Amino acid sequence: MNADGPFADDRPRYQQVAEVLRARIAEGLHPPGTQLPTESDICAEFEVSRHTAREALRRLVDAGLIQRRQGSGSLVIAREAQQGYAHTMRSLDELFQYAADTTLRVLATGRPLPGPDVADDIGTADEGEWVAIEGLRLETGTQAPICFSLIFVNADFADVVTEIAQIRGAIYRRIEQRFGVEVAEVEQMIRVDKLPPEAARALGQRGRAMGVRVTRRYLDAAGRVIIVSINWHPADRFRYGMRMRREGARPGRG
Amino acid sequence: MNADGPFADDRPRYQQVAEVLRARIAEGLHPPGTQLPTESDICAEFEVSRHTAREALRRLVDAGLIQRRQGSGSLVIAREAQQGYAHTMRSLDELFQYAADTTLRVLATGRPLPGPDVADDIGTADEGEWVAIEGLRLETGTQAPICFSLIFVNADFADVVTEIAQIRGAIYRRIEQRFGVEVAEVEQMIRVDKLPPEAARALGQRGRAMGVRVTRRYLDAAGRVIIVSINWHPADRFRYGMRMRREGARPGRG
DNA sequence: TTACATTTGTTCGTATGTATG
DNA sequence: ACATACATACGAACAAATGTA
Numbered sequence: 001m002n003a004d005g006p007f008a009d010d011r012p013r014y015q016q017v018a019e020v021l022r023a024r025i026a027e028g029l030h031p032p033g034t035q036l037p038t039e040s041d042i043c044a045e046f047e048v049s050r051h052t053a054r055e056a057l058r059r060l061v062d063a064g065l066i067q068r069r070q071g072s073g074s075l076v077i078a079r080e081a082q083q084g085y086a087h088t089m090r091s092l093d094e095l096f097q098y099a100a101d102t103t104l105r106v107l108a109t110g111r112p113l114p115g116p117d118v119a120d121d122i123g124t125a126d127e128g129e130w131v132a133i134e135g136l137r138l139e140t141g142t143q144a145p146i147c148f149s150l151i152f153v154n155a156d157f158a159d160v161v162t163e164i165a166q167i168r169g170a171i172y173r174r175i176e177q178r179f180g181v182e183v184a185e186v187e188q189m190i191r192v193d194k195l196p197p198e199a200a201r202a203l204g205q206r207g208r209a210m211g212v213r214v215t216r217r218y219l220d221a222a223g224r225v226i227i228v229s230i231n232w233h234p235a236d237r238f239r240y241g242m243r244m245r246r247e248g249a250r251p252g253r254g
Numbered sequence: 255m256n257a258d259g260p261f262a263d264d265r266p267r268y269q270q271v272a273e274v275l276r277a278r279i280a281e282g283l284h285p286p287g288t289q290l291p292t293e294s295d296i297c298a299e300f301e302v303s304r305h306t307a308r309e310a311l312r313r314l315v316d317a318g319l320i321q322r323r324q325g326s327g328s329l330v331i332a333r334e335a336q337q338g339y340a341h342t343m344r345s346l347d348e349l350f351q352y353a354a355d356t357t358l359r360v361l362a363t364g365r366p367l368p369g370p371d372v373a374d375d376i377g378t379a380d381e382g383e384w385v386a387i388e389g390l391r392l393e394t395g396t397q398a399p400i401c402f403s404l405i406f407v408n409a410d411f412a413d414v415v416t417e418i419a420q421i422r423g424a425i426y427r428r429i430e431q432r433f434g435v436e437v438a439e440v441e442q443m444i445r446v447d448k449l450p451p452e453a454a455r456a457l458g459q460r461g462r463a464m465g466v467r468v469t470r471r472y473l474d475a476a477g478r479v480i481i482v483s484i485n486w487h488p489a490d491r492f493r494y495g496m497r498m499r500r501e502g503a504r505p506g507r508g
Numbered sequence: 509t510t511a512c513a514t515t516t517g518t519t520c521g522t523a524t525g526t527a528t529g
Numbered sequence: 530a531c532a533t534a535c536a537t538a539c540g541a542a543c544a545a546a547t548g549t550a
Contacts, residue, residue, distance in 0.1 A: 071533075084345075242442050311536085
């Protein structure tokens, strides 16, 4: 390790050890699925204390290269650090890229059989029952229309639907607060579609105008679908931007 | 800490210490911007060794609640763990959600003054010069057209453009390999736009057809724009899906 | 600028607990 | 039941960075 030779490495020992182990994994000496040498082995080979060896191994865990389990050992799980990219947001509200303060003007509510047009969006049939909300999302101040929304709320949370004409902000947020559930995952699909007649009318578009259809499915940690929303935006006003950043971090547990 | 009382806590000591500190930060006892007690303080208060205190503090670092600096102390940077959402991808290729294996058929290359139509996409003028590629992206096997692409390559990497009629896969990847740069950030903007005539022709669409215009700017770690690509997709075939997952992780350094 | 006390970083040693196979 | 291997926890010492007198 060149502790004090002419090519002395002044980096911490644990870092040097981690570097060697990382290189070995990258070279294929310890392929994913195999075990890394034990702490004692590392102590012996590099002539460091167990503390130092553990510090080195911790770096490999942080890099997503190994997993450690008491009694079992260190399992190699990747050859190289997963240099993934991520689009992060502090709040789900950043998914909706329109004005922060919006209101949903409820046009109709009911308990419809979802038409075939939106069946795919809701997903498989046996999710239980749904309560539908049809509405128009407006900028709260200027009342400028943003999108036409068709929202299907899981019947478990149907109470949020009753007797409201206005919903300030996002519906998922209200459900989170009222029922104490947490949205753990959102699937979003963007595509271009002909505006439904009622959407075109509400948005002040021609009857045959195209629009952007954004479908979002909100799931809790157990995978239960909380709400599905389908939002039609006028094509000429639609913009969707995102920024992906490189991250040294390991990918999600998925 | 109830080490052995009737309400003994069998969790590790460092976890108990971390929990207390976390609660104090959450309560506002140590607001962001202030210093957490020193290691010695924590050792004294909880009657634990320095090792245990450091292990506890490490948890707070991992949770994104504090930052530590040698010689300075532990700075509180957040009241609560940032429970953000993230859309992660292992490779940038997942940004393009079309068939994995595609080829860009180059239709024309040159060194144009970018028209006013795309000036905004390229960004501010003094980025240096650009080399343009006009092409059609096809599924490699079936030769099915995917999108019409207008690509502006930073002149520093213009070599990739010379004398090619076909580019397999994404261009950014070729630049990464050839020049040893790394894409650190990508900005993407999706909007609906009328197809340019040449795009409509190449994609087999009507002359006045609408399409989806996806602009991507690739930046390296220094913020230099490597390439800008503008891709027009036929509206009826365009789909863009993404999945956001809740993460306990701290937010990016941005 | 220098000198010094403070605080975290690194590294050793040692011992015991606990999950795994 | 037992050996193995990682987890937790104590103690001690010196190094390096920081802030201040």
